[in-house]
Amino acid sequence: MTEIRTPVPTPAEQFPESVPLTAEHLLTNRRIEPTGGWRRLVYQLSGGRINPSESAAELERRTLIAQAQTPVASGHHRIAVMSLKGGVGKTTTTAALGNTLASLRGDRVIAIDANPDRGTLGIKVKSETAATIRTLLAEAPHIVRYADARAFTSQSSARLEVLASDTDPAVSEAFNAEDYRTVANLIERYYSICITDCGTGLLHGAMGATLELADQIVLVTMVAVDGASSAAATLDWLTAHGHGHLVKNAIVVLNAVEPKSHVDVDLLERHFAGRCRAVVRVPFDPHLKEGAEVDLARLRPTTRGAYLRLAAAAGQAFSQRPDRGK
Secondary structure: OOOOOOOOOOHHHHOOOOOOOOHHHHOOOOOOOOOOHHHHHHHHHOOOOOOOOOOHHHHHHHHHHHHHOOOOOOOOEEEEEEOOOOOOOHHHHHHHHHHHHHHHOOOOEEEEEEOOOOOOHHHHOOOOOOOOHHHHHHHHHHOOOHHHHHOOOEEOOOOOEEEOOOOOOOOOOOOOHHHHHHHHHHHHHHOOEEEEEEOOOOOOHHHHHHHHHOOEEEEEEEOOHHHHHHHHHHHHHHHHOOOHHHHHOOEEEEEOOOOOOOOOHHHHHHHHHOOOOEEEEEOOOHHHHOOOOOOHHHOOHHHHHHHHHHHHHHHOOOOOOOOOOO
16 A cells, blocks of 8 residues: 655745744835825825825835945945046045945944045034044054044034045145054944045046045046046056946946036947946036035935935945955
8 A cells, every 4th residue: 555645845835934023024014104205295284194105206215225235245335536637526426425424324334534635524524523534643552542543634514524634735734544554444343334535636646545445436527528547547457556446336327527528428428338337327416516515405406316326336345245356
């Protein structure tokens, strides 16, 4: 007589996948409040009783925020913001990206000015101290806790900390590769994300160490023929000098520094998208044109959305441990 055996259920069959036991899934009154538009108006007029489903734009925004909030797997992540030309909005991009990340995350985000001489990152936030990156270098042996490091930085309303450089070229000393390594190693102890505002050009002293330690780069170019050519040449140079991994993982920012342009931005985006991981368009914004402190609240909604996309693109690399080519 043939023995009939009952199949033994697999673990997946014994314990089928269940709904996560979280407030978002279990509580019927926990649908996220609309943030704007007619859905927000209906929600407010009904006293919260009517909560329309999220729009596609709201769902996209939530996804972008989640990407920007990605935990840093390695404990510390370095982003180098660079450009071959001046006047393309590199420092402004550094401040806006840093402010956006800091406003969305719970960990510490810092931006440092690694220009070899006079830098302007310090004027992008309200100054809280006269200390500079050179001051921090002089006191580096005595910095043993976060409060010590915080004494050398200024903090924006979005919680971004900025370590400025000397603004007077007559008193500033050249910032070299060894200086950058010292600062980077110190910053790593107390901050999760460090955004470096690089000097223009590729051959100054600090740039070698910056590229050596960077986990990813953000290459900023203005929407113009000469700016785009310079950005493409920068990618060529990086590839030829052993930084192909940074090029492949790079984010290119197409920065509109003027209200109007006759440049084919679609063509520019396609070119850089074929060479790098992401391309983000930043529209012209009168607030940024002022050249002063970067206040996210004063940006146009489309500009804030562009920097959110930039922060999300950067955040997609936070879960990785990039090969720095060592």
